[in-house]
Amino acid sequence: MSADKPSLGSAIRAALLTGEPKEKIRATRRVARDWRLGRLVFSFPEPMPDRPVWPDGLELLPPTQMPRRGRGGSLRAQVASWHALAHIEFVAIDLALDMAGRFGAQQGEEFVSDFLGVAADEAMHFALLARKLGQFGSLYGALPVHDGLWQAACDTKGDVAARLAVVPMVLEARGLDVTPAMIDRIRQGGDESGALILSRILDDEVRHVGIGVKHFDKVSLTRDECPRKLWQNLVRKHFVGRIKAPFNDSARQAAGLPRGYYAGIAS
Numbered sequence: 001m002s003a004d005k006p007s008l009g010s011a012i013r014a015a016l017l018t019g020e021p022k023e024k025i026r027a028t029r030r031v032a033r034d035w036r037l038g039r040l041v042f043s044f045p046e047p048m049p050d051r052p053v054w055p056d057g058l059e060l061l062p063p064t065q066m067p068r069r070g071r072g073g074s075l076r077a078q079v080a081s082w083h084a085l086a087h088i089e090f091v092a093i094d095l096a097l098d099m100a101g102r103f104g105a106q107q108g109e110e111f112v113s114d115f116l117g118v119a120a121d122e123a124m125h126f127a128l129l130a131r132k133l134g135q136f137g138s139l140y141g142a143l144p145v146h147d148g149l150w151q152a153a154c155d156t157k158g159d160v161a162a163r164l165a166v167v168p169m170v171l172e173a174r175g176l177d178v179t180p181a182m183i184d185r186i187r188q189g190g191d192e193s194g195a196l197i198l199s200r201i202l203d204d205e206v207r208h209v210g211i212g213v214k215h216f217d218k219v220s221l222t223r224d225e226c227p228r229k230l231w232q233n234l235v236r237k238h239f240v241g242r243i244k245a246p247f248n249d250s251a252r253q254a255a256g257l258p259r260g261y262y263a264g265i266a267s
């Protein structure tokens with residue numbers, strides 16, 4: 001034991017409390033790397049913040065008040081849609097950090113390693129999208145963003161099973177459903193580099209859903225519950241949106257998410 005090493009929990013907390021985007025990327029990569037290299041001690045001396053820190057001046061709007069994106073292929077619409085994707089990835093960094101920091105002490109080292117790996121992937125996704133925005137002469141924070149994305153974290157902060165059920169297994173799984181059509185549309189519009197960014201993100205997201213499923217199954221086993229029934233009950237209780245078709249069954253299957261879970265509660 002080396003009491004002189006910094007604690008894992010404090011390093012995660014510090015990344016959550018970093019708002020400036022480049023600094024958040026750096027802090028996230030650093031905590032994932034330091035943990036992998038054995039430079040942090042497995043302890044969580046402080047609670048995780050209820051809300052992470054986001055960039056100064058970022059304008060948060062309720063989903064119903066988000067401005068329209070303009071016409072399909074217009075420059076304005078393209079920037080708005082890359083900006084919306086960048087925001088999803090920015091929040092995904094904090095969702096993965098919070099998963100590791102809030103539930104790591106009870107779930108153990110493998111859980112933390114998996115979700116810090118996810119956090120580092122999300123930081124990379126965000127960096128790719130921020131660079132894309134830069135190519136359009138824009139940047140993250142130039143447009144207002146959807147305020148609803150942290151809500152899932154607040155609603156599930158008391159139960160790791162609920163968090164796993166909703167964040168990787170509903171929200172990230174939804175990304176698997178919608179991304180292929182987005183890739184086709186962007187490729188047809190002639191933006192091959194944009195299509196490649198989204199393909200890379202899609203591959204990683206299959207893995208992220210898989211990590212969620214793996215740990216959800218473990219928690220279900222510990223609680224002596226049927227994973228499918230537990231998942232369906234938790235989603236009904238904690239997820240405010242609808243589970244809706246069409247589903248990307250093959251990507252969901254590759255992630256280990258059986259059709260019998262979501263088809264049963266789809267509306």
Ligand SMILES: [Fe+2]
Nearest residue numbers: 089092122125
């Ligand atoms: Fe991502």
Ligand SMILES: [Fe+2]
Nearest residue numbers: 092172205208
């Ligand atoms: Fe993800």
